[in-house]
Amino acid sequence: MKKDTFILGIETSCDETAVAIVKNGKEIISNVVASQIESHKRFGGVVPEIASRHHVEQITVVLEEAFTDAELTWDSIDAIAVTEGPGLVGALLVGVNAAKALAFAKQKPLIGVHHIAGHIYANRLQNEFEFPLLALIVSGGHTELVLMNEHGKYELLGETRDDAAGEAYDKVARMLELPYPGGPQIDRLAKSGEVTIDFPRAWLEQGSYDFSFSGLKSSVINTIHNAKQRGELLSNEDIAASFQESVIDVLTTKTVNAAKEFQVKQVIVAGGVAANQGLRSALEEQFNQLNIPLLIPPLHLCTDNAAMIAAAGTIAYEQGRRSGMGLNANASLLMK
């Protein structure tokens, strides 16, 4: 009988200090996330220096909790997986150096993991993968379409050329004076609004799977500004609904096109924006019609966590990939 594999995951790429232990890449044994959102709220967004300060204060506390929850000892741990990038460099550094210290102290293999690979593998904690699969990753930091033909191999089909989808949400929310984080607020407002404004959609070149949201963001800002100058009052609900419609239209259409072109067996959605109700129902409708299974993890696995890093790290571990003590944080790590 094959022995079970236990991987310790560490994630500190943005504003969550997270540690998790995952069994066989599929089963969460413990999953601790110390969110800093309350601290960053006063600044209206994540401040990198503040995030890094919190990480160094939290890291051993979160590690200890992950082991206490798991009721496991170090003997069971096969390897340590850590987010090496992309993300905020100062924040990543804390996790990477903590992981290296653990790997050395406990003489365990070390594995650097790409943050987006983690987001994709969050889904494997719920459902086994079937290849080829297509992953749409949308969050405050990313908007990406990734094709996978086998475990551990990632082909980047498209990404944003300017703002991430979640970033556009946050900026529009700030214009509407909604509290931080703005994404869920817009989603909520959009439900009771109507699509009354035809905001632009950036399709880019024919067949491109890249995204662009900065034009849309500017258009929303201009529309609000012009209305104000004319003394008109636009309803926040309608702006939210119209903005959201434009984002979802582009995300859904490009995902559907890619799913068809590569004849994928599964479509995976990941990242914080995967929690968006509007996006979820639009994708569900499309992929129901196409009869392609659509997998969206529960909210706590959509947002940044370490279980996803441990899950992606498990595959890398099984494939024999190892990082050395020279592992470093890489803010703009490419996907391979």
Add this chain to the structure above:
Amino acid sequence: MSILAIDTSNQALGVAILNEEKIIGEFTTNIAKNHSLRLMPAIEQLMKEVNVEPQSLEKIIVAKGPGSYTGVRIGLATAKTMAWALDIPVVGVSSLKVLAHQGRFFQGYICPFFDARRGLVYAGLYQLKNGEIQQVWDEVNIPITDLLSKLADENKEILFLSPDIEIHRENIISLVGGRAVIPEMAYHISRASHIALAGLNETPQSTHALTPNYLRLAEAEAKWLNQQKEKEENG
């Protein structure tokens, strides 16, 4: 049983290993190269060289700043996590105090400092008392000119120690004059063995509670606090 000492708080990267209070290994570089990349390989290499296994460490001593925010965090993340994993105590010592140890035979005041940009320095004032390096003032983050005028009023010789001594040499000589003592270059770079020395008799804090000695609020936080204050004052 052995002790590991680490310093990545400023440009110099230092690692030292003690065995039964004897220094058995020391590694120092003073180049502008990535601490995050180089710290663990340096520890691994040195421990291998002196034949010390991670499990035989009994304590870790780390320089906790002031200095480069990122550098300080690299050292602390490494030291705290390693101490936690090995279930041994970790001691954080001020990077200024470590530097002050390099002047421990001086009879006057010892003033270690690091350049903090825009005319500012992180500085401390220490003195040898009853055979120990003791703090005279609380460590400060102030303009170098303010520091020097304060020191000009002291009626003692002052030993200045800093890896950034050349940036401020002229200022020191013109404001403190003949009572300023500036030694040769080797004394201005913290040696890892002095971290061990500075931390040897300090009581370890709880590993979780050990935080960097930044001596300065994050810019965003300072701004935010100012805004809160203004709001309060304006009702």
